[in-house]
Amino acid sequence: MNAEDRLIIALDLPTVAQARQTIQAIGPAGAFYKIGYQLMPIGGLELAKELSAMGKKTFLDFKFHDIGATVERGVKSVCQLGGDFLTVHAEPDVLKGAVEGRGDDPRLKILAVTVLTSLNQESLKKAGIEMDIEALVLKRAEFAAEAGADGVVASAKEASAIKARFGDALKIVTPGIRPPGAAANDQKRVVTPADAINAGADHLVVGRPIIAADDPANAASQIVQEIAGSP
Ligand code: C5P
Numbered sequence: 001m002n003a004e005d006r007l008i009i010a011l012d013l014p015t016v017a018q019a020r021q022t023i024q025a026i027g028p029a030g031a032f033y034k035i036g037y038q039l040m041p042i043g044g045l046e047l048a049k050e051l052s053a054m055g056k057k058t059f060l061d062f063k064f065h066d067i068g069a070t071v072e073r074g075v076k077s078v079c080q081l082g083g084d085f086l087t088v089h090a091e092p093d094v095l096k097g098a099v100e101g102r103g104d105d106p107r108l109k110i111l112a113v114t115v116l117t118s119l120n121q122e123s124l125k126k127a128g129i130e131m132d133i134e135a136l137v138l139k140r141a142e143f144a145a146e147a148g149a150d151g152v153v154a155s156a157k158e159a160s161a162i163k164a165r166f167g168d169a170l171k172i173v174t175p176g177i178r179p180p181g182a183a184a185n186d187q188k189r190v191v192t193p194a195d196a197i198n199a200g201a202d203h204l205v206v207g208r209p210i211i212a213a214d215d216p217a218n219a220a221s222q223i224v225q226e227i228a229g230s231p
Helices: 016-029 044-053 068-079 092-102 121-126 133-147 156-169 193-199 216-228
Strands: 007-010 032-035 057-064 085-089 109-113 151-153 171-174 203-206
Touching (some): 007 057, 007 216, 016 216, 044 057, 057 068, 068 085, 068 092, 085 092, 109 133, 109 171, 121 133, 156 171, 193 216, 203 216
Parallel strands (some): 007 032, 007 203, 032 057, 057 085, 085 109, 109 151, 151 171, 171 203
16 A cells, blocks of 8 residues: 555545645645545535545545444445445444445445544543543454454554454554644644554544645645655
């Protein structure tokens, strides 16, 4: 896999017009884009189709969470968009529904969200979850593997434990990435691109350090170079 395909740029922007400008500004360093809630209701689905037509890959970060049958029907509809990655929550029925909905679609990969990178042990405790964060991530990764999902979204801090347990059976997609010196924003568990790759991440998700940079193309290229230079 080439380094450009390992960087997923989060299009967390208020309008599709701004997203288009950003995609154009980034140019060839941007090969894989993530579309989430912010754009989904206001043209993000059309943008996903446009990106596919341009030969770019798309990550549809919709984080589905519902009864299995509803997830199954939703994922069947998502297949018509022609995306590459789709997120769902890491619960057995949700994952089973998503894998069934994807059926034999050759392109769409189902990713399970393990524990959001904006959460830490203290925020989990406040939500009533006492389990150790790494144990919880591994448990949810196990649900993903058992259901036949393709990968997980997890912090780099848990990537090596996931790689050790599941090897290549699960792709690891890692947000919470900050190039050296960049602001953490609301992320609580951040690591550098090189550290995430070295920990076993297959893809890195990076938003604000690229889309809010003065020179998004340069910010993206630097991360691509850092990925390419990591073993
Ligand atoms: O701007 P930043 O690099 O923090 O953006 C990270 C992106 O990854 C956001 O779109 C966020 O929703 C997403 N994400 C995350 N943690 C997860 C799953 C997705 O930060 N566990």
